[in-house]
Amino acid sequence: MKRARLIYNPTSGRENVRRRLADILEVLETAGYETSAHATRGEHDASEEAEQAVRRGFDLVIAAGGDGTIYEVINGIAEKKNRPALGIIPCGTSNDFARAVGIPKSVTRSCEIIASGKTKKIDLGKINDRYFINIAGGGSLTELTYEVPIKMKTMIGQLAYYVKGIEKLPFIHPTHVRMETRERVVVDEEIMLFLIANSHSVGGFNRIAPKADLTDGKLDCIVLKKTSLPEFIRLATMALKGDHIKDPNVIYFQTNYVKATSLDAKTVQLNLDGELGGQLPCECIALPGHLEVFVP
Known part of the structure; x- marks a missing residue:
């Protein structure tokens, strides 16, 4: 047995x-x-x-x-x-x-x-010495997931993140970050956040990384450039349909390796699957078919 x-x-x-x-x-x-x-x-x-x-x-x-x-x-x-x-x-x-x-x-x-x-072999992401199954991120906006009190999450569920987000939005400041693959520098500017996604489902949004595939050996990177509060709200609405990746304020690329470095003096925390995961700098790689998962 x-x-x-x-x-x-x-x-x-x-x-x-x-x-x-x-x-x-x-x-x-x-x-x-x-x-x-x-x-x-x-x-x-x-x-x-x-x-x-x-x-x-x-x-x-x-x-x-x-x-x-x-x-x-x-x-x-x-x-x-x-x-x-x-x-x-x-x-x-x-x-x-x-x-x-x-x-x-x-x-x-x-x-x-x-x-x-029934099982399926899926990719994992490894960032420095930690692993994530769904999402890694950095920037002020990504801190929401571990700032929401447990009691609030229990009482109102997913809505707790939106409540906290509205509370924080006026105080969010951009961070100068460089992101590079093995071939090129993709980002070198002030940004609001970056996400490194293994799947398409992030923070209750089903199309944050609309091209993501858990079996393609790649990670999908979404970077929100420095933007105003009205622009951010507009992009959040677009993200419901996955249309945000077409906007000039968003950089979207796929890779099996990315290095991210903060060029500001302040610390940039990493968020891994909603948990604290260290801070920048970081190196992130995709691990193809690393884990067998039971699926429908």
């Missing part, structure tokens, strides 16, 4: 996984997985538990929580030679990666997807 390790955030999704734990275990056991569970206790705990699962030879690791839980789990297994397949039970605020691969926000349905056994 194969063995599965369920790593879940007990506070995600209004404690939905904790309340449904018996149901989850029953579905997985019926599918032929001897399953055990671990409730995360704090920062980095999911990564440490995922590492343990690899060492103990589990065939499957399941991340149950939001994008942050998935981020921690992949950072526990991505460096390992024998990486177990990854199952996902999405119950966070945005669930960007789950949305990108078509996993619904339903505990029952997501468990059934794992039980069905």
Whole structure:
């Protein structure tokens, strides 16, 4: 019998996984997985538990929580030679990666997807010594995801990010950043933010990186140039349809390697799948087909 390790955030999704734990275990056991569970206790705990699962030879690791839980789990297994397949039970605020691969926000349905056994090899991004499955970013606007209080996210969900965004917009300042691939310098100017996307789904927007493909061995880079508040609001509206990449205020390119450096004195924080991920400078590479994920 194969063995599965369920790593879940007990506070995600209004404690939905904790309340449904018996149901989850029953579905997985019926599918032929001897399953055990671990409730995360704090920062980095999911990564440490995922590492343990690899060492103990589990065939499957399941991340149950939001994008942050998935981020921690992949950072526990991505460096390992024998990486177990990854199952996902999405119950966070945005669930960007789950949305990108078509996993619904339903505990029952997501468990059934794992039980069905269909997997797909997807790319990962590596930035300095950390890994991301969905998005890396830098600039003042990207700080929103870790500035939103947990209680606010629990109460109003995705709307919490927009509330925080409106609050911060008048105080956002551009940063001078240079971004270069192995062939050329693509950006060398003041910008509002940059995003390095592995999928098309970012921050609840489904077409931020409309050409992104989780299996093409490339990362999609979106850079918002220095712009005014009215222009930013206009571009945010365009982003709903993916039309923002045609605007002259946006630079959009695909690459398997990019280096980003801040040319200002101030620190530029990196955001990886919604979590703090160090600061500039950084080097980012695509890792083709690095992880096997259960998909519909």
